[in-house]
Amino acid sequence: NAGVTQTPKFRVLKTGQSMTLLCAQDMNHEYMYWYRQDPGMGLRLIHYSVGEGTTAKGEVPDGYNVSRLKKQNFLLGLESAAPSQTSVYFCAAGHLTLYEQYFGPGTRLTVT
Amino acid sequence: GNSVTQMEGPVTLSEEAFLTINCTYTATGYPSLFWYVQYPGEGLQLLLKATKADDKGSNKGFEATYRKETTSFHLEKGSVQVSDSAVYFCALGITNAGGTSYGKLTFGQGTILTVHP
DSSP, rough: OEEEEEOOEEEEEOTTTTEEEEESSSSSSEEEEEEETTTTTEEEEEEEEEEOOOOOOSSTTTTTTHHHOOOTEEEEESSOOOGGGOEEEEEEEOOOOOOEEEOOOOOEEOOO | OOOOEEEOOEEEEEEEEEEEEEEEEEESSEEEEEEEEEOSOEEEEEEEESSSTTTTETTTTEEEETTTTTTTTOOEEEOOOOOOOOEEEEEEEEOOOOOOOTTTTOOOOOOOEEOOO
């Protein structure tokens, strides 16, 4: 039982390049979330999903897109990376009623 | 809106010292409160939670009491260990009557704790 996994663990991009971060969960949770973590700012919600085929904007959605084609996967895309998107990205999965979230190990992204 | 404010760190303690990390919140609706811990190089893990006023959450020697009158959820531990060195996040989730909060959490900025032998 792996919980929440993220791919890749590290990535360096040049400005303007695109990439997709993959999040997978094996807990059968309905809710999934993408956060970014920056020093001194805690975690900020980028996008979230309340079920297969649904997505919604969080606090800082600009420059990112997401898709949830399968219940167990939640993809985060950067179409044209910018240095301001240098951050650590965390995916989480959440239970419908318990308000507890289970986090992946994170992806450290650097945009030069 | 909803917000969480944590005491500024970093916090540095000697082993067996008493720990308090302050957390206060503002919220609309009926918040549940959480403490998450992030060990170096890892994702966040739920440490403890409280879902209504006066509830006390506890785990691994850590405790926090949901104080509605002071809108606080301070984290305490009587005797810290080197292995407690981590970043601690206070968070709230709103349960509203319409059920439309979708489990979203609002996090504080995190407090770095370092415990020396």
